[in-house]
Amino acid sequence: MKGYFLPITSITEKKKQHHGLLLELPVLSPDKMIDISDRLIRAGDKLAKEPIFKILDWIDAATQRWLDPKDPIRKEAESLLLLTSGASKEMIHFILEDLFKNLTRPVLIQLLEEELGDPALCDQFRPKKKGLGFTRVIGPRLITHILPGNISGTAVISLVCGLLAKSANLAKVSTEEPLLPVLFARSLHQIRPELAESMAILTWNNKESHITRAAFQKADLAILYGSDETIAQVRELIPPPTRTLFHGHKLSLGVIARESIQKEVAERAAVDITLYDQMGCLSPHLFYVESLGNHTPLEFAQWLSQALYAASNRLPKGETSPVIAAQIQQLRGSLPLRGGKVFSSPKGVDWTVLYDPDPRFSASPLSRTIWVKPVHDLTEIIPHLEPIHTALQAIGIAIPEDRKAELIPAISKIGASRICAIGKMQTPPMTWHHDGQFRLFNLFRFVDWEQH
Amino acid sequence: MRNKLLRLIQMKPGPASDPLFNDLALHLYRHQYRHNPPYRQFSDSRDQSPETVKEWEAIPAIPVMAFKHKTLSCRPTHEARHLFYSSGTTQEEKSCHPLYDIEISKQAILAHFKRHVLPESEQIRFMILTPSPEEAPNTSLSHMMEVVRKTFGTKRSAYFIEKGQLQSERLIKEMSDTNEAVCLIGTSFSFVHFIDFCDQKKWACTLPPGSRLMDTGGFKGSSREVPQEWIYVKAQQNWGIPNENCINEYGMTEMTSQFYDRIVGERAPRLFQPPSQVRTRVLSPETLEPVTKGQIGLLAHTDLANLDSVSSLLTEDLGREVDRGFVLLGRTVGSGQKGCSITVDELLQRNITFQD
Numbered sequence: 001m002k003g004y005f006l007p008i009t010s011i012t013e014k015k016k017q018h019h020g021l022l023l024e025l026p027v028l029s030p031d032k033m034i035d036i037s038d039r040l041i042r043a044g045d046k047l048a049k050e051p052i053f054k055i056l057d058w059i060d061a062a063t064q065r066w067l068d069p070k071d072p073i074r075k076e077a078e079s080l081l082l083l084t085s086g087a088s089k090e091m092i093h094f095i096l097e098d099l100f101k102n103l104t105r106p107v108l109i110q111l112l113e114e115e116l117g118d119p120a121l122c123d124q125f126r127p128k129k130k131g132l133g134f135t136r137v138i139g140p141r142l143i144t145h146i147l148p149g150n151i152s153g154t155a156v157i158s159l160v161c162g163l164l165a166k167s168a169n170l171a172k173v174s175t176e177e178p179l180l181p182v183l184f185a186r187s188l189h190q191i192r193p194e195l196a197e198s199m200a201i202l203t204w205n206n207k208e209s210h211i212t213r214a215a216f217q218k219a220d221l222a223i224l225y226g227s228d229e230t231i232a233q234v235r236e237l238i239p240p241p242t243r244t245l246f247h248g249h250k251l252s253l254g255v256i257a258r259e260s261i262q263k264e265v266a267e268r269a270a271v272d273i274t275l276y277d278q279m280g281c282l283s284p285h286l287f288y289v290e291s292l293g294n295h296t297p298l299e300f301a302q303w304l305s306q307a308l309y310a311a312s313n314r315l316p317k318g319e320t321s322p323v324i325a326a327q328i329q330q331l332r333g334s335l336p337l338r339g340g341k342v343f344s345s346p347k348g349v350d351w352t353v354l355y356d357p358d359p360r361f362s363a364s365p366l367s368r369t370i371w372v373k374p375v376h377d378l379t380e381i382i383p384h385l386e387p388i389h390t391a392l393q394a395i396g397i398a399i400p401e402d403r404k405a406e407l408i409p410a411i412s413k414i415g416a417s418r419i420c421a422i423g424k425m426q427t428p429p430m431t432w433h434h435d436g437q438f439r440l441f442n443l444f445r446f447v448d449w450e451q452h
Numbered sequence: 453m454r455n456k457l458l459r460l461i462q463m464k465p466g467p468a469s470d471p472l473f474n475d476l477a478l479h480l481y482r483h484q485y486r487h488n489p490p491y492r493q494f495s496d497s498r499d500q501s502p503e504t505v506k507e508w509e510a511i512p513a514i515p516v517m518a519f520k521h522k523t524l525s526c527r528p529t530h531e532a533r534h535l536f537y538s539s540g541t542t543q544e545e546k547s548c549h550p551l552y553d554i555e556i557s558k559q560a561i562l563a564h565f566k567r568h569v570l571p572e573s574e575q576i577r578f579m580i581l582t583p584s585p586e587e588a589p590n591t592s593l594s595h596m597m598e599v600v601r602k603t604f605g606t607k608r609s610a611y612f613i614e615k616g617q618l619q620s621e622r623l624i625k626e627m628s629d630t631n632e633a634v635c636l637i638g639t640s641f642s643f644v645h646f647i648d649f650c651d652q653k654k655w656a657c658t659l660p661p662g663s664r665l666m667d668t669g670g671f672k673g674s675s676r677e678v679p680q681e682w683i684y685v686k687a688q689q690n691w692g693i694p695n696e697n698c699i700n701e702y703g704m705t706e707m708t709s710q711f712y713d714r715i716v717g718e719r720a721p722r723l724f725q726p727p728s729q730v731r732t733r734v735l736s737p738e739t740l741e742p743v744t745k746g747q748i749g750l751l752a753h754t755d756l757a758n759l760d761s762v763s764s765l766l767t768e769d770l771g772r773e774v775d776r777g778f779v780l781l782g783r784t785v786g787s788g789q790k791g792c793s794i795t796v797d798e799l800l801q802r803n804i805t806f807q808d
Binding site for chain 1: 768
């Protein structure tokens with residue numbers, strides 16, 4: 001099957017074995033990339049003439065098919081992703097449900113209203129709320145996306161935002177996990193070919209920088225997801241006038257007040273750890289738990305281990321890379337020697353709770369491995385977050401109402417972009433400012449028309 | 453026991469040494485369980501003790517990360533002749549491995565080095581791309597270099613890293629002038645720097661026949677990752693050292709013994725053959741049970757030369773067993789995030805080894 005999406009032109013293919021699937025992949029060159037960009041821009045010009053509500057309807061029509069477990073598109077995706085993603089069947093089911101319930105018409109309208117105020121700004125000039133004259137938004141002619149390589153919905157959401165901006169979208173997806181965005185684009189193509197023709201989902205090796213450079217040549221906007229190293233390498237290849245939005249790797253953690261040390265909170269924390277097998281930027285690495293309450297942080301760790309056990313039956317873990325398993329084994333074996341306590345899954349490295357009296361922040365190898373660290377008082381954690389403040393994404397909290405004022409202003413200041421209840425860490429609303437940024441607003445250029 | 457161990461070190465690796473190895477390993481385990489409290493704690497946590505362990509394979513292998521948390525020693529550390537530290541930016545990130553028995557360490561280093569790097573001669577001129585032991589007294593690699601230099605080095609052998617700086621000009625000069633065969637020896641990282649320097653200067657030479665190269669360590673802390681073979685190709689092109697005279701060493705601060713991936717002059721496929729005092733097992737990263745031969749897993753080494761610390765070690769290195777040894781696939785330190793982790797394919801392309 002095709003491991004890429006390119007309906008507007010034909011291209012030479014090479015075949016690659018990918019987790020038991022024979023994928024056809026595109027053979028790209030800088031010239032070909034320029035040609036693809038030109039064709040996408042022409043298709044995008046047609047798209048730009050369509051009203052935003054029509055585009056919403058088309059996306060919604062695709063979404064409804066993805067939300068129907070009996071639909072062939074959805075069924076094909078579930079079976080292919082089971083082969084290629086390494087995630088369990090149950091997890092893939094959750095991921096697809098969670099992604100597409102955020103891409104329905106009402107949710108996308110909410111997003112447009114939240115970020116633009118008036119969705120009609122996408123179609124025409126509207127009177128400015130304050131001051132004189134009119135304004136509207138125009139999306140980039142071509143957006144080039146460098147998308148993350150996992151099955152989280154990030155890649156698909158980035159493409160949908162590009163469509164809402166009425167832009168042509170050229171996306172590079174990871175060779176390791178190209179399928180979800182490709183299958184999504186194919187579903188759009190079935191519903192509305194003109195819409196999908198403004199998209200190309202391609203994959204090439206990161207080392208082929210001449211191709212990456214060509215992919216940016218015609219773009220008005222570049223959107224980059226990836227590690228610091230990837231971003232550092234790729235940003236060199238973007239022409240200076242091209243606007244760029246960066247999404248680096250982030251991490252999350254949770255905070256539990258002494259009054260909130262309860263079994264139910266541990267169960268909710270286990271959900272946050274379990275979903276996406278802890279690989280997302282919203283997955284907690286660590287829980288700070290306040291001591292001197294009726295229950296101890298160690299009790300919390302124990303409850304958490306029971307909850308992780310239960311969760312692993314409901315939502316089995318996918319494959320664990322040997323690299324990560326190796327790190328987990330090192331931690332499991334050595335932490336007790338510095339005064340910690342380890343709670344391990346009865347088999348393999350399904351889950352691990354690392355209870356560590358040292359309150360300094362520790363990053364987890366992930367894959368359902370969680371640090372639990374006691375602190376005497378919640379205010380103590382702020383200095384521990386200082387070294388990682390640029391990487392902070394979400395902070396899950398279980399804190400009584402009357403104590404929230406102690407902590408939330410301090411957390412907000414240090415770097416997080418989301419504070420939410422424990423148990424909800426993995427399911428942010430579409431209107432969340434991902435990475436502290438707008439999802440849509442920043443894609444647009446505003447044009448003001450002063451009539452006087 | 454020491455004498456038996458010295459005898460074992462001198463033996464050729466092979467089945468003949470098996471019963472002796474097993475006896476010594478169990479004996480050492482009893483000794484280390486009794487005199488090394490953190491190791492005893494670890495062993496108890498795995499429900500193992502000298503009463504339950506009947507074969508060397510059952511001796512609990514301690515994760516090397518434990519060397520960062522505790523000094524794993526059977527003797528008071530003030531009696532140590534050397535305290536070796538791994539690299540790391542803070543004290544907590546450094547492993548500490550004390551060395552008490554200089555003679556055992558020396559014999560372990562020399563016997564296996566001789567077999568692989570100097571199989572046909574007694575002396576060679578070393579050009580050493582590491583700091584001297586005076587400059588780096590807490591680095592096990594510099595200690596090893598000094599043991600080797602003192603025993604096998606001709607009098608003009610010298611170190612070429614001074615105050616942290618590779619002395620590339622001096623190295624070029626000495627390589628140009630030498631009439632005797634040379635053994636270039638040092639970290640892979642230093643070789644990459646030196647090769648870059650030579651390329652920039654467009655300098656090349658042909659070293660006298662019999663010259664050889666031994667590199668060790670990977671590219672930790674560097675964004676530059678090159679395949680091991682690249683160094684050897686360059687060594688042939690730039691200095692006239694044939695591939696069969698290029699050897700990769702694999703060792704670590706937490707081990708007293710080392711591994712080499714070939715014998716100088718032989719063209720056999722590269723693999724690490726443990727010396728007679730070491731056994732290497734490949735374990736499932738998930739269950740820590742041995743994997744089927746040929747499968748990728750975590751390397752666990754039992755190094756009997758680790759007399760006074762812990763002999764059974766679980767490393768962070770992935771590898772797979774092959775006939776007569778193992779192939780090293782990479783070090784698993786680093787980010788655990790999906791997208792950044794090493795894939796099996798990438799691992800097979802890399803052949804990176806480390807010694808701090």
